[in-house]
Amino acid sequence: MDESVVVSPDWLAANRDRPDIRPVDVRDAWEFDAIGHVPGAASIPFDSYRDDSDADRGTLPGADAFASLLSAAGIGPGDTLVAYDDTHGVFAARLYLTALEYGHDDVRLLNGDYSAWSREYETTTAATEFEATNYEPHPLDREESPLVGREAVEAARERDALLVDTRERDEFAEAHLPGAVRFDWREAVDDETRRLLSEGDLEGLLESHGITRDQDIVLYCNTARRISHTYVVLRALGYEDVAVYEGSLTEWIAMDGEIETGAS
Template identity: 45%
Template sequence: MTEIFVSPQRVSARDDLTVVDVRREWDYANDHIPGAVHVPFERFRDSGDAMEGTLPTPTAFGSLLGGAGIEPRDRIVAYDGGRGVYASRLLVTAEVLGHDPDRLHLMDGDIRAWRRNHETTDAVPDTETAEYVCEPRADGALIGADELEDALDSDAVVVDTRDPVEYDTVHLPGAVNLQWRTLVDDETRRLRPRDELESILQAHGLHPDRPVRLYCNTGRRLSFVYTVLLELGYEDIGFYEGGIEAWAEHGGPVETTS
């Protein structure tokens, strides 16, 4: 089974890992995991029309990662200060744009979880600019509006990862509302034990043998849920990047919670 979430202990012995901090500039400058390179979250989000949702263009993403010294064959482990929800977005973006998914990992926890047993630094590592050329996947998990609409009439579980208020206002017919925070232990800031995760997901109708289709508005919340599902062995997962507004423009059906 694919190991996506790796412990801080594993990261500390990272002879084969490229550690990536996705927090804001001032957070990274204050303290970070020793040797971590910086790829800030706001730099790999793009709400323009060139790509679906908030995905950056391949050229922009390749320039960003190459500028941080990251190469296409690197084994990446990302972390943030928000329990992994921002770092997971980097991994999903990299996967869509061609990075080998078997070489993409998320630190289980965040910088606060790291600080409990490990030291941080403000020293910026020396890096050389690398050539990172993106080759977007044609067979990946990114789906379009037509594919999402098809899922509404299938045995797939359509999952809305937005906040409950957003969900109650409007959502896709039959979609279940799953909050990414329920998958994380608030005290440790790390992923809940496997049996707890399976119980939460099953309560929402999610099982490894059923297709799952995710949607959100900003992308980061569905990215975390997507990453957890991969960790648990789910294979048939797709995610829609457009959000509710793009879905409405497509003319897709919606409903509200009364």
């Protein structure tokens, strides 16, 4: 699996003394303080990089707001961010996608989560102080960005792109985009180890759902959190033609988009 996208706890342990390696903990602040965290990690809670004015859809916070978070955490544009949570990586994947969208060159997901790290490596509750930076974001332009809007999804349907719904079966049965296939993001994670399945197992799993690397893929869920995890998985496997419908089903239904019902 591509280590420029996903890294193991072993990799982080071997590299975390490098000044450019910056673990980023996206759990709630109380978890960071009371339960513990990876030594040297910065706390950037998940709710802080969601748009407060658009809470229902959970859209991105805006480039300047995100840059302020990174500045306060002492992060510079040349740093390697390693995002983690304690929820199998789904919230950390959202930080991955957010940082990517705002032009951070090197951001990675910790394979596993805080629990996976703490089984093998040191944790701490000690506070870490960072010297603030003046982080300047460089948002991707439309051609570079993996994020797409409703019009692009309509165009994707016209060209028979593969729409992938990353939600649970009951949600899919209640409403989904016409023609979508369902791939629950949690299927990619081993519950016991809390890490992603092996590369071979992931490839086989995706193929069993009809998802292959030669396809034009558009991901959606409800509020763009779960698709972030699947996006990272596909990117780590080398899938190239993958788009993320940022508004997801919440926006689609609000704009009277056509839906289907029934289980996959």
